Amino acid sequence: MIETYGPAFLLTLFAGLSTGVGAALAFFAKPGDTRFLSIGMGFSAGVMIYISFVEILPKSQDEFTQIYYPILGQTLAVICFFAGIALSFIIDRLIPDDVNPHEFKSGSELGALKGSSAVLRRTGIFTALAIAIHNFPEGFATFVSALDSLALGIPIALAIAIHNVPEGMAVSLPIYHATGRRKPAFWYAFASGLAEPAGALLGYFLLAPLMGELTLGITFGIVAGIMVYISFDELLPSARVYGNAHTTIVGIVLGMAVMAFSLIAFTLI
Numbered sequence: 279m280i281e282t283y284g285p286a287f288l289l290t291l292f293a294g295l296s297t298g299v300g301a302a303l304a305f306f307a308k309p310g311d312t313r314f315l316s317i318g319m320g321f322s323a324g325v326m327i328y329i330s331f332v333e334i335l336p337k338s339q340d341e342f343t344q345i346y347y348p349i350l351g352q353t354l355a356v357i358c359f360f361a362g363i364a365l366s367f368i369i370d371r372l373i374p375d376d377v378n379p380h381e382f383k384s385g386s387e388l389g390a391l392k393g394s395s396a397v398l399r400r401t402g403i404f405t406a407l408a409i410a411i412h413n414f415p416e417g418f419a420t421f422v423s424a425l426d427s428l429a430l431g432i433p434i435a436l437a438i439a440i441h442n443v444p445e446g447m448a449v450s451l452p453i454y455h456a457t458g459r460r461k462p463a464f465w466y467a468f469a470s471g472l473a474e475p476a477g478a479l480l481g482y483f484l485l486a487p488l489m490g491e492l493t494l495g496i497t498f499g500i501v502a503g504i505m506v507y508i509s510f511d512e513l514l515p516s517a518r519v520y521g522n523a524h525t526t527i528v529g530i531v532l533g534m535a536v537m538a539f540s541l542i543a544f545t546l547i
Contacts, residue, residue: 286424287478289435290417294474296439297413300446301467316521318440320529321536323513325437326505328534333430333541334423334502335359341495355499362503366415370511413442413470416508417477419501425481426494433540434505437533441513442471 338358343351420438424431446467454463517526 283425283482285428286421286431287475287482289424289431290420290478291475293420293435293438293442294413294417294471295468296442297446297471298464298468300443301450301464303443303447313521313525316517316519316525317529317532318443319513319517319520320526321533322437322440322529323509323517324530324533324535325433325537326509326513326533327530328537329423329430329434329541330502330505330509332538334498334505337426338495338498338502341491341498344491345495351495355495358496358499359503359506362500363507364503365500366504366507366511369415413473414477414480415504417474418481419477419504420474421478421481422497422501426498429541433537438474441508442474446471 335355338355339352341351342354345351346354416438420431420435423434450463450467454460514526514530517529
């Protein structure tokens with residue numbers, strides 16, 4: 279597993295820095311057809327949901343059952359799964375809605391920011407902090423998954439990257455509308471994405487000396503919970519906002535299909 283640290287970190291870096299892509303797109307985006315974005319969000323959710331229940335949670339159960347008897351091992355994996363959901367929920371609740379990057383702002387709310395340097399300063403600081411807090415466990419999840427297997431890490435990194443594009447837009451738009459300046463809006467969003475590789479580094483320092491069945495069982499269970507929470511709380515509602523039920527389900531099915539066939543392909547390699 280040691281030789282996969284480099285690729286795992288690079289995948290996490292790629293996923294995190296995609297917030298910069300969203301920040302740049304925000305400057306050129308025009309109101310109109312957002313069905314493609316809806317499909318992309320649904321796609322990310324499909325990847326995460328499928329891989330969480332088909333691969334990551336079973337891996338947690340396998341690791342635990344190598345130490346304990348099957349019933350206890352499966353129970354501990356489920357407890358860690360719901361602990362991951364609870365952790366994500368607590369993080370979300372600690373952040374006010376007006377600076378939460380997952381609470382998308384309306385045009386009137388963006389307009390209210392104009393001309394207020396005090397509001398801008400608060401928005402910039404707290405939005406950067408909010409997205410960093412959200413991205414930290416996502417970076418940890420991406421890194422740990424890629425560390426175990428690139429067959430898991432590559433599609434997860436892609437799904438997280440797609441998810442981070444509108445997140446970067448949500449961070450940059452208020453600042454851009456408030457100041458009319460692109461540079462600070464872009465760099466706020468870009469820098470906030472660095473929390474994901476930071477989460478990967480923390481994962482490295484925490485896991486490297488403790489790597490074993492118990493550590494992996496706990497970690498995979500929590501990671502599965504985090505990704506399921508992200509899917510149901512953030513991605514699927516956003517997919518419906520940007521499109522409709524049909525575009526959302528198309529994205530979900532495509533994401534699951536790509537994930538399923540990717541796992542088969544990596545098994546054959």
